[in-house]
Amino acid sequence: MLRLVNLLVVLMCSVLSFSAIAASEQYRLGAGDLIQISVYDEPDLSQEVRIGLSGSISYPLLGDIQVSGLSPKDLEDKLTSRLKGPYLLNPSVTVSIVEYRPFYVTGEVEKPGSYAFHPGLTVDKAISIAGGFTERASKSKIYVIHDAASDKSGRGEARNQVKIYDVVQPGDVITVEQSFF
Numbered sequence: 001m002l003r004l005v006n007l008l009v010v011l012m013c014s015v016l017s018f019s020a021i022a023a024s025e026q027y028r029l030g031a032g033d034l035i036q037i038s039v040y041d042e043p044d045l046s047q048e049v050r051i052g053l054s055g056s057i058s059y060p061l062l063g064d065i066q067v068s069g070l071s072p073k074d075l076e077d078k079l080t081s082r083l084k085g086p087y088l089l090n091p092s093v094t095v096s097i098v099e100y101r102p103f104y105v106t107g108e109v110e111k112p113g114s115y116a117f118h119p120g121l122t123v124d125k126a127i128s129i130a131g132g133f134t135e136r137a138s139k140s141k142i143y144v145i146h147d148a149a150s151d152k153s154g155r156g157e158a159r160n161q162v163k164i165y166d167v168v169q170p171g172d173v174i175t176v177e178q179s180f181f
C-alpha cells in the first residue's frame with residue numbers, strides 16, 4: 001500500500017512539473033518584458049534587461065538580438081549557440097522572466113488603465129484590479145485583443161469576445177462594452 005502511495009505521489013509531481021514546463025515554453029516574450037539572463041560563471045554576460053519596442057535586446061559580445069516571439073527556452077538555446085565556440089567552450093545560459101509586460105483594461109470599468117500582469121490572471125480578476133464594472137457596463141460584452149507576441153496567429157489584431165473566466169495574457173487589451181439596458 002505504501003508503494004502505491006509513493007508511486008502516486010511521484011506521478012503527480014511529474015505531471016505538475018511537466019505542466020509548469022509546458023506553460024513556460026508556451027509563453028512568448030514581447031516588448032515590455034523584463035528578463036534575467038544568467039550565464040554560469042560569467043558575471044559579465046549575466047544581465048537584467050527590458051525588451052524594447054523593437055522586440056530586441058542589446059547583449060554583450062553579440063549585439064542586438066531579436067527576442068520578441070521567442071519562448072524563454074528558445075532564447076536560452078539561441079544565446080547558447082551564438083556564445084558557444086568563439087566566446088565560450090560550453091556556456092550554460094538561463095533566461096527567466098522578472099516582470100511581465102502589463103495588460104490593459106478599457107471601457108466601462110471604474111479605473112481604466114494599464115496594470116501589472118501576474119500568471120493565472122483571468123478576465124474577472126483583471127476587471128476587479130481595474131476597480132470593477134461601472135453601472136453601465138455589459139457583463140456579457142467583454143472583448144480582448146491579444147498582444148502580437150502572445151497571439152498564436154502573430155497578428156494580435158483580432159478582437160475576440162471572452163467570458164469572465166477566460167485567461168488573460170501579458171499585453172492583452174480588455175474592453176468592457178456599455179450595456180443598453
